[in-house]
Amino acid sequence: MDSRKPKPTLRVDPPSDSPVENAAARSSTARRALRLDQYLEGIVSGDRAILGRAITLVESHRGDHQALAQELIETLLPRTGKSVRVGITGVPGSGKSSFIETLGCDLVQRGRRVAVLAVDPSSGVSGGSILGDKTRMTRLAVSESAFIRPSPSAGRLGGVAQKTRETMLLCEAAGYDVILVETVGVGQSETVVAGMTDVFLALVLAGAGDELQGIKRGLLELVDVIAVNKADGENRERAEIAAREISTAMHIVRGGEGEVPVLTCSALENRGVHELWATLDDLHEQRHRSGELERRRREQSLQWMHALLEEGLLLMFREDASAAAEMNRLEEEVRSGRRSPYAAVRKLLDAFAAHRNGD
Numbered sequence: 339m340d341s342r343k344p345k346p347t348l349r350v351d352p353p354s355d356s357p358v359e360n361a362a363a364r365s366s367t368a369r370r371a372l373r374l375d376q377y378l379e380g381i382v383s384g385d386r387a388i389l390g391r392a393i394t395l396v397e398s399h400r401g402d403h404q405a406l407a408q409e410l411i412e413t414l415l416p417r418t419g420k421s422v423r424v425g426i427t428g429v430p431g432s433g434k435s436s437f438i439e440t441l442g443c444d445l446v447q448r449g450r451r452v453a454v455l456a457v458d459p460s461s462g463v464s465g466g467s468i469l470g471d472k473t474r475m476t477r478l479a480v481s482e483s484a485f486i487r488p489s490p491s492a493g494r495l496g497g498v499a500q501k502t503r504e505t506m507l508l509c510e511a512a513g514y515d516v517i518l519v520e521t522v523g524v525g526q527s528e529t530v531v532a533g534m535t536d537v538f539l540a541l542v543l544a545g546a547g548d549e550l551q552g553i554k555r556g557l558l559e560l561v562d563v564i565a566v567n568k569a570d571g572e573n574r575e576r577a578e579i580a581a582r583e584i585s586t587a588m589h590i591v592r593g594g595e596g597e598v599p600v601l602t603c604s605a606l607e608n609r610g611v612h613e614l615w616a617t618l619d620d621l622h623e624q625r626h627r628s629g630e631l632e633r634r635r636r637e638q639s640l641q642w643m644h645a646l647l648e649e650g651l652l653l654m655f656r657e658d659a660s661a662a663a664e665m666n667r668l669e670e671e672v673r674s675g676r677r678s679p680y681a682a683v684r685k686l687l688d689a690f691a692a693h694r695n696g697d
């Protein structure tokens with residue numbers, strides 16, 4: 339018996355006018371999954387309401403939802419991969435949402451379809467969300483050609499990020515040809531986002547003194563393009579100077595490992611934003627032509643596989659009653675300092691191996 343069969347009373351919600359998913363709509367749809375063919379049809383025909391519900395399905399922790407989500411993504415995979423995937427990072431206040439809105443509207447005007455996704459590591463830690471709670475990107479949000487998905491309000495980084503990858507694939511299958519994945523530079527979030535995108539942009543602000551100090555060490559290796567934002571009014575000249583300093587510093591730091599273009603822009607005045615896009619798009623095209631894009635994406639697929647394996651194994655432990663009990667017990671021992679994490683994992687893996695061998 340296929341446990342994924344849906345209940346017969348399911349109905350499709352009327353399409354929402356707004357491309358912005360809201361939490362209430364998400365939680366009300368979380369319980370009612372559609373049938374695979376309903377998701378497929380909705381997504382392929384570009385129905386944003388169904389796309390939103392498919393993402394909710396992907397984010398669900400229920401086993402039957404997960405199974406259906408996997409089937410959905412697998413079926414849609416041949417329709418994915420054709421977008422430009424851009425990671426965007428910057429500290430809160432650096433102007434990411436304003437920039438994405440200006441860029442998004444510009445792209446939409448030029449006939450592109452833009453999806454904006456967020457990886458928000460703050461949500462799992464504080465229960466709140468740096469990115470999700472604000473009313474953001476209101477101009478872009480009303481566009482027919484845009485889809486904005488705020489970050490889930492719970493979950494640890496790995497989980498959220500993994501779902502972001504799947505969300506990205508769903509958006510591609512729905513015909514979005516530019517995917518902007520936004521993150522704040524907290525913890526591992528930048529590495530995670532760089533691990534699922536084609537090009538990576540850092541938005542920085544002109545500050546006093548050592549400009550590179552504002553850019554975290556880890557980011558130096560990940561970033562492809564840097565933009566000094568808010569280059570307007572009195573700040574414009576400072577931004578130009580900062581850009582030159584950062585450019586020189588990046589040249590020294592990266593040595594021969596490829597130049598990092600450093601530009602200035604103002605989301606407020608819509609200055610430099612399109613030029614910045616052209617730089618990102620060129621880089622994408624260049625990587626595509628050289629085969630680097632393909633290599634990068636294959637490597638990312640491998641990382642995705644490993645992440646799925648980890649998630650699957652964890653789920654196996656959690657869903658098996660005796661393994662879950664053992665896991666809980668060992669977690670408690672690790673938490674109280676009575677057992678080392680190494681010893682706990684060894685014990686769990688030994689038990690798993692014994693179980694697999696039918697002992």
Ligand code: GDP
Pocket residue numbers: 428429430431432433434435436437567568569570603604605606607
């Ligand atoms: P985020 O937290 O990185 O998403 O930043 P926001 O987009 O919310 O912007 C933070 C603040 O900077 C807001 O008050 C914006 O109005 C302002 N801001 C954003 N972009 C620009 C810009 O290009 N120029 C100026 N002067 N202010 C900007």
